[in-house]
Amino acid sequence: MFPATTYTARRKQLATDVQSGLIFLPGNAEAPMNYAGNTYPFRQDSNFRYFAGHNIPDLALTIDAASGASRLWGDDISLNHVVWMGEQPSVAELAARIGAERGGSLAELSTVLKTYAKEVKFLPPYRADRKTYLKEHLATLFPTGMGENAGANKGLIRAVINQRSIKSSEELEQMSIAVRTSMDMHAAAKTHAAPGQLEHEVAGLIEGMAIAGGGRLAYAAIVTKNGQILHNHYHGNTLQKGDLLLIDAGAEATSGYAGDITRTFAIGQPLTTKQEEIYRIVDRAKRESIAAARPGVKNRTLHDNAGRTIFSGLKDLGLTKGNPDEAVAAGAHALFMPHGLGHMIGLDVHDMEDLGEDLVGYDENTRRSTQFGTSSLRLGRELEKGFAITVEPGIYFIPALIDQWKADKICADFINFDKLKAYYDFGGIRLEDDIAITASGSRLL
Amino acid sequence: MFPATTYTARRKQLATDVQSGLIFLPGNAEAPMNYAGNTYPFRQDSNFRYFAGHNIPDLALTIDAASGASRLWGDDISLNHVVWMGEQPSVAELAARIGAERGGSLAELSTVLKTYAKEVKFLPPYRADRKTYLKEHLATLFPTGMGENAGANKGLIRAVINQRSIKSSEELEQMSIAVRTSMDMHAAAKTHAAPGQLEHEVAGLIEGMAIAGGGRLAYAAIVTKNGQILHNHYHGNTLQKGDLLLIDAGAEATSGYAGDITRTFAIGQPLTTKQEEIYRIVDRAKRESIAAARPGVKNRTLHDNAGRTIFSGLKDLGLTKGNPDEAVAAGAHALFMPHGLGHMIGLDVHDMEDLGEDLVGYDENTRRSTQFGTSSLRLGRELEKGFAITVEPGIYFIPALIDQWKADKICADFINFDKLKAYYDFGGIRLEDDIAITASGSRLL
Numbered sequence: 001m002f003p004a005t006t007y008t009a010r011r012k013q014l015a016t017d018v019q020s021g022l023i024f025l026p027g028n029a030e031a032p033m034n035y036a037g038n039t040y041p042f043r044q045d046s047n048f049r050y051f052a053g054h055n056i057p058d059l060a061l062t063i064d065a066a067s068g069a070s071r072l073w074g075d076d077i078s079l080n081h082v083v084w085m086g087e088q089p090s091v092a093e094l095a096a097r098i099g100a101e102r103g104g105s106l107a108e109l110s111t112v113l114k115t116y117a118k119e120v121k122f123l124p125p126y127r128a129d130r131k132t133y134l135k136e137h138l139a140t141l142f143p144t145g146m147g148e149n150a151g152a153n154k155g156l157i158r159a160v161i162n163q164r165s166i167k168s169s170e171e172l173e174q175m176s177i178a179v180r181t182s183m184d185m186h187a188a189a190k191t192h193a194a195p196g197q198l199e200h201e202v203a204g205l206i207e208g209m210a211i212a213g214g215g216r217l218a219y220a221a222i223v224t225k226n227g228q229i230l231h232n233h234y235h236g237n238t239l240q241k242g243d244l245l246l247i248d249a250g251a252e253a254t255s256g257y258a259g260d261i262t263r264t265f266a267i268g269q270p271l272t273t274k275q276e277e278i279y280r281i282v283d284r285a286k287r288e289s290i291a292a293a294r295p296g297v298k299n300r301t302l303h304d305n306a307g308r309t310i311f312s313g314l315k316d317l318g319l320t321k322g323n324p325d326e327a328v329a330a331g332a333h334a335l336f337m338p339h340g341l342g343h344m345i346g347l348d349v350h351d352m353e354d355l356g357e358d359l360v361g362y363d364e365n366t367r368r369s370t371q372f373g374t375s376s377l378r379l380g381r382e383l384e385k386g387f388a389i390t391v392e393p394g395i396y397f398i399p400a401l402i403d404q405w406k407a408d409k410i411c412a413d414f415i416n417f418d419k420l421k422a423y424y425d426f427g428g429i430r431l432e433d434d435i436a437i438t439a440s441g442s443r444l445l
Numbered sequence: 446m447f448p449a450t451t452y453t454a455r456r457k458q459l460a461t462d463v464q465s466g467l468i469f470l471p472g473n474a475e476a477p478m479n480y481a482g483n484t485y486p487f488r489q490d491s492n493f494r495y496f497a498g499h500n501i502p503d504l505a506l507t508i509d510a511a512s513g514a515s516r517l518w519g520d521d522i523s524l525n526h527v528v529w530m531g532e533q534p535s536v537a538e539l540a541a542r543i544g545a546e547r548g549g550s551l552a553e554l555s556t557v558l559k560t561y562a563k564e565v566k567f568l569p570p571y572r573a574d575r576k577t578y579l580k581e582h583l584a585t586l587f588p589t590g591m592g593e594n595a596g597a598n599k600g601l602i603r604a605v606i607n608q609r610s611i612k613s614s615e616e617l618e619q620m621s622i623a624v625r626t627s628m629d630m631h632a633a634a635k636t637h638a639a640p641g642q643l644e645h646e647v648a649g650l651i652e653g654m655a656i657a658g659g660g661r662l663a664y665a666a667i668v669t670k671n672g673q674i675l676h677n678h679y680h681g682n683t684l685q686k687g688d689l690l691l692i693d694a695g696a697e698a699t700s701g702y703a704g705d706i707t708r709t710f711a712i713g714q715p716l717t718t719k720q721e722e723i724y725r726i727v728d729r730a731k732r733e734s735i736a737a738a739r740p741g742v743k744n745r746t747l748h749d750n751a752g753r754t755i756f757s758g759l760k761d762l763g764l765t766k767g768n769p770d771e772a773v774a775a776g777a778h779a780l781f782m783p784h785g786l787g788h789m790i791g792l793d794v795h796d797m798e799d800l801g802e803d804l805v806g807y808d809e810n811t812r813r814s815t816q817f818g819t820s821s822l823r824l825g826r827e828l829e830k831g832f833a834i835t836v837e838p839g840i841y842f843i844p845a846l847i848d849q850w851k852a853d854k855i856c857a858d859f860i861n862f863d864k865l866k867a868y869y870d871f872g873g874i875r876l877e878d879d880i881a882i883t884a885s886g887s888r889l890l
Contacts, residue, residue: 031476033488034792035799036571038664040485043478082845083783086674126481128573201657208653212646214681219483229531236659338528347479354480400527 001053008099011051015068017159021121023063030057046347047123049256053098071103113137121153126354157355164352166386172436174257179434179445181213181251182259189247195268199223200235210251218258218349221249227428228396241268244427258349260390262432278395278429281313285393286431293442300380303341306393307333322414332414334373342390343378387437394430397423446498453544456496460513462604466566468508475502491792492568494701498543516548558582566598571799602800609797611831617881619702624879624890626658626696627704634692640713644668645680655696663703663794666694672873673841686713689872703794705835707877723840723874726758730838731876738887745825748786751838752778767859777859779818780850787835788823832882839875842868
């Protein structure tokens with residue numbers, strides 16, 4: 001946790017921005033796995049953690065926007081619970097540690113919320129238990145049901161995004177810790193992975209290291225010889241000599257901040273010439289993107305530039321053809337990189353995704369593309385000093401997608417479909433780093 | 446997965462037992478962690494897995510109890526999803542693998558459920574998203590709201606408990622795999638744990654091994670030098686030479702079956718005489734319990750016997766006094782072992798806890814005790830051939846509890862409170878094995 005002054009200052013800023021109403025930031029509860037008593041590892045809500053610090057279930061924060069008064073709500077534990085859970089600090093102590101007042105029990109909070117229903121401002125819920133809670137307590141705010149972001153306060157969402165988008169030096173320091181653990185995980189995986197192993201042996205090594213570091217994984221690791229399947233969480237394949245192994249894995253520091261790193265290497269031998277040709281294109285796209293990242297540059301521009309680098313590199317190999325600018329405008333690069341170049345990172349690996357991807361990554365000057373591939377870019381808007389983002393270009397050969405484009409003659413002027421046959425079993429390569437935007441450029445975290 | 450015939454036979458038995466209505470067994474969905482798209486590792490619902498096998502989210506099984514017709518419901522994925530998720534078997538293929546018919550899409554299931562609402566029979570939901578789903582689809586079954594087990598069908602609960610309580614040889618084999626991985630985890634922890642390490646370094650080693658084995662942990666590991674805190678998931682302490690380290694951790698096999706093993710050892714040196722004296726009592730209680738476990742014996746009897754062994758052992762050390770039978774009847778042993786001797790284990794570490802602890806662990810011949818400590822015993826009833834259970838006696842010195850009993854003169858005739866002062870910093874020792882009840886006794890899994 002940061003010092004109390006950090007949280008006090010954040011809440012003061014939020015109250016100033018929101019101006020009126022009761023800001024309600026519930027912390028997360030435990031999440032049942034296979035029965036109520038067997039829960040997943042506790043993960044605090046990131047907004048609660050940003051403004052209230054504590055990584056403990058069943059707390060809630062309220063901020064009276066007009067007066068700025070902050071209250072922490074929760075139940076103190078009984079002696080019976082002490083036997084099972086050990087001595088725990090009282091809610092009053094927890095409140096003092098973040099410069100807030102003790103509010104009262106959760107039952108009392110319940111009454112307060114119901115009383116002030118129309119003045120309560122909250123963020124979009126993403127867990128079912130929270131949706132149910134909000135619906136029960138604030139029914140009047142949901143006249144048309146609980147659709148996407150229904151009832152959530154837009155002004156509050158904006159204010160939170162504005163604050164959380166700009167990382168302080170103490171936040172960047174925590175992210176560097178997460179990235180360092182993540183890099184250690186990747187280094188160990190590369191040393192350890194060998195022919196004959198199963199993917200989940202490598203996955204276990206990685207996840208164990210994240211936990212040994214005092215946190216956990218920031219997201220489910222991708223550890224696959226089928227890198228062309230973008231969100232592949234199957235880890236049952238046996239690694240063979242020469243297989244490309246794509247690992248997308250990041251640790252979450254004890255403080256909750258995420259790392260998000262991807263590496264791709266060959267099992268038991270150096271990259272073959274064919275693999276290295278593709279690797280170098282991806283690596284070039286990554287290095288160029290990082291070199292070009294600075295305040296005032298749109299991340300959408302970096303994405304398009306990376307697309308051009310990828311298209312041109314593949315053209316050098318004879319896999320694509322035609323004018324690179326026209327090809328990228330037509331979206332031809334997306335056959336090989338059907339995802340975005342990167343996204344914000346912070347307390348969440350896709351930072352603030354619960355608040356709405358477009359509100360976080362786009363604004364009135366930069367609208368999301370509707371083109372296949374680029375439409376998946378989470379962050380398009382101008383970079384600002386203090387942003388922390390991922391840079392993660394990739395090249396994949398996805399047989400089902402290639403077959404479809406070929407059959408439907410999509411971007412047929414730019415793709416040498418016949419040449420791609422030799423790459424149907426190639427897999428995919430992605431390389432990803434995390435950077436902070438500085439006053440004049442960027443730096444690796 | 447087991448062969449299709451296993452699931453067909455299980456469903457046939459269930460339909461026979463339940464006789465009428467539409468049995469509705471929804472599989473689990475993904476569970477959001479810090480936003481909707483960042484989910485916890487998927488954990489299938491154990492009842493769904495028992496009757497439908499598949500470890501895939503967003504499926505549902507229905508069984509027409511009268512006709513026995515089984516249908517698997519789910520949505521096939523689109524090409525766009527193939528890019529992200531890879532080729533997936535169709536729902537029709539998944540249905541065939543478990544000897545069921547394809548039902549239809551989830552939207553179609555939704556309509557069917559609403560139409561047949563009053564004839565739909567389901568089990569108690571434990572996840573909030575499932576509660577919401579049931580409430581929306583089967584509102585007529587919840588005239589008085591969604592309280593504990595509201596709306597769930599008692600006959601179905603009984604029938605499922607009856608089947609799942611008796612483990613087949615193929616199930617016991619899977620549990621042995623889970624126990625073997627769990628034993629490897631404990632062996633590695635004992636080899637690896639050393640003075641200067643943090644608890645979470647050992648926790649990472651253990652959890653990584655569970656994942657490397659192809660499954661995950663069956664429950665959040667306890668890795669603590671404060672074993673007297675029974676459900677202690679804080680792993681931030683530094684291990685020092687001579688500290689007792691209590692590790693309660695079990696792997697879940699790829700098939701979903703759980704192991705649940707506890708070991709306690711000293712860091713960097715053998716147990717001290719004082720530690721060994723306590724260890725031997727716990728070990729004796731464990732060995733005696735396993736030796737006495739057989740069909741027809743009540744687990745409550747084993748629990749009471751273990752309490753007597755613990756009380757008598759501590760009496761030999763001068764920490765307790767008086768007649769052991771009277772002491773156990775008064776509940777004096779619970780000052781040292783405030784939990785139960787064990788519970789059923791299977792697809793859940795506390796097997797079928799979602800169906801109701803008392804329905805699983807007690808019956809008309811064995812009612813749950815209301816006495817502190819013994820009231821926490823999850824399994825009291827007569828053991829039967831095919832039961833799989835844990836045996837986990839422990840002795841803990843819990844200062845807050847000792848102080849309370851002393852102040853309130855609880856069991857003052859049986860406890861030498863003054864002698865306990867020398868044990869305030871002792872911690873706790875628990876030893877736990879998993880056994881299967883055989884025709885004439887039991888065997889270690």
